[in-house]
Amino acid sequence: DTGVSQNPRHKITKRGQNVTFRCDPISEHNRLYWYRQTLGQGPEFLTYFQNEAQLEKSRLLSDRFSAERPKGSFSTLEIQRTEQGDSAMYLCASSLGGTGSQPQHFGDGTRLSIL
Amino acid sequence: AQKVTQAQTEISVVEKEDVTLDCVYETRDTTYYLFWYKQPPSGELVFLIRRNSFDEQNEISGRYSWNFQKSTSSFNFTITASQVVDSAVYFCALSGPDNYGQNFVFGPGTRLSVLP
Numbered sequence: 001d002t003g004v005s006q007n008p009r010h011k012i013t014k015r016g017q018n019v020t021f022r023c024d025p026i027s028e029h030n031r032l033y034w035y036r037q038t039l040g041q042g043p044e045f046l047t048y049f050q051n052e053a054q055l056e057k058s059r060l061l062s063d064r065f066s067a068e069r070p071k072g073s074f075s076t077l078e079i080q081r082t083e084q085g086d087s088a089m090y091l092c093a094s095s096l097g098g099t100g101s102q103p104q105h106f107g108d109g110t111r112l113s114i115l
Numbered sequence: 116a117q118k119v120t121q122a123q124t125e126i127s128v129v130e131k132e133d134v135t136l137d138c139v140y141e142t143r144d145t146t147y148y149l150f151w152y153k154q155p156p157s158g159e160l161v162f163l164i165r166r167n168s169f170d171e172q173n174e175i176s177g178r179y180s181w182n183f184q185k186s187t188s189s190f191n192f193t194i195t196a197s198q199v200v201d202s203a204v205y206f207c208a209l210s211g212p213d214n215y216g217q218n219f220v221f222g223p224g225t226r227l228s229v230l231p
Binding site: 033040041042043044045089091093101103104105106107108109111 | 148160161167220
């Protein structure tokens with residue numbers, strides 16, 4: 001069973017640049033989630049997909065953030081015009097749809113550092 | 116709104132000691148699910164256990180045990196005979212009837228350090 005895969009593991013960029021992260025979920029999982037985690041905090045929900053449909057976005061997700069899951073498989077999260085406050089770990093998770101009993105399985109995350 | 120509180124920010128124990136991590140939750144749902152995750156220094160969140168709101172039986176898995184008490188809205192996690200490899204941040208999480216979006220809430224985590 002291949003787990004959730006995220007690329008890159010680390011991204012260092014200058015303020016104002018655009019960045020894109022990729023997430024490959026567990027193959028049979030139809031739900032995919034993006035979270036942001038800052039130091040000393042639990043993951044905060046950003047957005048989630050069921051298949052290719054983006055069904056919910058957090059108020060944390062500003063206009064500079066966009067996520068896609070074009071074929072219901074992998075997903076990308078793009079941040080435009082990055083700011084210092086965007087520095088964080090970005091986590092992707094996937095789960096089987098249905099009831100809340102299904103655990104979310106997480107990838108290793110992408111650590112973003114803004115210079 | 117759903118909320119999870121983990122009052123212990125950091126705990127340090129010496130190897131072989133038992134340690135309990137506290138989790139208190141708030142929800143208005145009658146059906147809900149509770150989870151524990153482990154985040155070792157490598158960063159990946161590892162799923163440990165899930166309980167549903169209708170099953171208050173305690174569970175034991177090796178050195179790990181979980182105590183779910185609806186009366187006090189608590190879902191505590193005990194590690195028996197702790198080991199250095201148990202050092203990690205542990206998160207308690209709460210989900211409503213449908214596991215989606217803002218309905219899945221994590222606590223702030225408890226950092227456990229097990230000293231040799």
